[in-house]
Amino acid sequence: MPYALAAVVLSLSFGVLAREVGFSALGALVMSAVVFAGSAQFAAISIIATGGGIGAAIGAAALMNARFLPMGIALAPSLPGRPLQRAAQGQTVVDASWALANLGDGRFDRHFLFGASAVQYVAWVGGTAIGAFGGDALGDPRDLGLDAIFPAFFLALLLPEMRDARSRAVALAGALIALALVPVVPPGVPVLAASAAALVGLRRRHARETGARA
Amino acid sequence: MKGELWALIAGCAAVTFAIKAAGPVTLGGRDLPPRFSSVIVLMAPALLAAFVVTQALADGEHLHVGADTAGVAAAGIAVWRGWSVLPAIVVAVAVTAGLRALA
Numbered sequence: 001m002p003y004a005l006a007a008v009v010l011s012l013s014f015g016v017l018a019r020e021v022g023f024s025a026l027g028a029l030v031m032s033a034v035v036f037a038g039s040a041q042f043a044a045i046s047i048i049a050t051g052g053g054i055g056a057a058i059g060a061a062a063l064m065n066a067r068f069l070p071m072g073i074a075l076a077p078s079l080p081g082r083p084l085q086r087a088a089q090g091q092t093v094v095d096a097s098w099a100l101a102n103l104g105d106g107r108f109d110r111h112f113l114f115g116a117s118a119v120q121y122v123a124w125v126g127g128t129a130i131g132a133f134g135g136d137a138l139g140d141p142r143d144l145g146l147d148a149i150f151p152a153f154f155l156a157l158l159l160p161e162m163r164d165a166r167s168r169a170v171a172l173a174g175a176l177i178a179l180a181l182v183p184v185v186p187p188g189v190p191v192l193a194a195s196a197a198a199l200v201g202l203r204r205r206h207a208r209e210t211g212a213r214a
Numbered sequence: 215m216k217g218e219l220w221a222l223i224a225g226c227a228a229v230t231f232a233i234k235a236a237g238p239v240t241l242g243g244r245d246l247p248p249r250f251s252s253v254i255v256l257m258a259p260a261l262l263a264a265f266v267v268t269q270a271l272a273d274g275e276h277l278h279v280g281a282d283t284a285g286v287a288a289a290g291i292a293v294w295r296g297w298s299v300l301p302a303i304v305v306a307v308a309v310t311a312g313l314r315a316l317a
Contacts, residue, residue: 006300024215027223034227044226046265051274054218058225065233066257072237083239090238091231145310148282151269152289152306156299158262159290167259174260175267182272194264201252 003096004119008127010038013149014045015131020141021048025132032128036094036121039157040064042150043191049147052188060188063195071098078108092117166200173197281317285310 011032018028035041040061047057072090075098079086089110097116101108138144162168174194181190270286272278289306293299 009300009303022216023219027215027219031223031226034223035230037226037230040226040230043261043265044222046269048219048222050268050272054222054225057222058229060261061226062229062233063257063261065230066254068230068233069237070251070254072234074237076238079238086238087235090234093234143311143314145282145285145307145312145314148270148285148289148306148310149303151266151282151286152303153299154262154265154269155286155290156293156302158259158266159293161259161262167256170256171259171263175263178264178268179271179277182268182277183275187274190268191261191264195257195260197260198253198256201254201256202249 003100003116004123007038007096007120007123008130010042010149010153011124011127012131013146014038014041015128015133016135016138016141016146017049017131017150018045018128019132019135021045023132025129028132029125029129032125035061036124037061037065037068038094038124039154042153046150047188047191049150050187052186056186056188056192059192063192068093074102074106075108075110075113077106078110089114094120096120170197170200173200281310281313282306284313 014032015025015028018031019025023031031041043060043064044057047053047060052060071093075090075093076086079089081089092114094117097113097120098108100116101110101113103109135141138146141147158171162171174197177197178190178194181193185193266286270283273280285306285308288309289302292302292305297305
């Protein structure tokens with residue numbers, strides 16, 4: 001499974017870089033085991049790495065996880081049981097398993113989802129352990145260029161998101177907001193402020209609906 | 215490890231749990247208002263772009279261009295040319311480490 005290989009490599013670098021910002025090896029491992037959301041973990045660590053506070057880091061992780069809201073809603077009709085059972089089953093969602101379990105007609109194969117997520121979980125926690133406990137053997141992460149991993153990963157996720165003009169405009173606005181604020185506000189805040197660029201989603205869509213009605 | 219980092223782990227676990235549970239528990243079978251979904255969809259490009267520039271073009275509270283800037287740009291070109299994520303990240307690491315070794 002190529003997704004499991006990707007999870008090992010990414011979580012390995014998470015383990016190394018978490019150590020770099022002050023996590024103990026155990027702390028990095030616990031974070032991967034209980035959070036199990038790669039881009040949110042990367043986001044939180046990135047905020048800490050740039051000198052930001054805990055609140056900003058949790059805020060960034062929450063915003064990065066916002067996509068799980070529509071993903072969970074799409075999945076909801078395919079999950080049986082009482083609310084608590086559905087909440088527990090909802091925890092298994094990660095990007096790759098959600099996409100693979102999507103049957104394409106509005107339904108999801110939940111057993112496939114659980115299986116794919118279990119593989120991802122083992123790969124994610126295992127990779128973190130290798131990076132967190134074995135990272136010292138690698139040497140200085142900066143000399144190895146490992147600090148380029150997070151931004152390169154985020155850029156690789158960003159480019160496919162920029163298919164239409166509106167997404168490109170929002171990405172540009174987010175980047176400009178963040179860069180403009182870097183010298184003037186505490187670290188971590190620029191990224192949170194950049195999320196305000198997404199609010200054009202309210203206005204533009206409304207204008208289009210009004211236009212359609214006219 | 216400082217206590218505040220454990221608080222960070224607990225906070226991240228709590229928000230992730232809440233967001234993943236929200237859809238299946240409370241909104242099952244119903245659609246979000248389209249304007250709300252539209253904001254959530256656009257959250258990704260806004261945040262991702264902000265993360266890229268604050269890490270590749272800044273160093274803490276200062277704007278800063280360095281070897282990592284070139285490495286990340288190289289990865290961007292690779293993805294744009296159709297490479298998948300992992301090889302592109304390897305390019306970013308190799309270019310960054312190579313430039314630092316030369317410097």
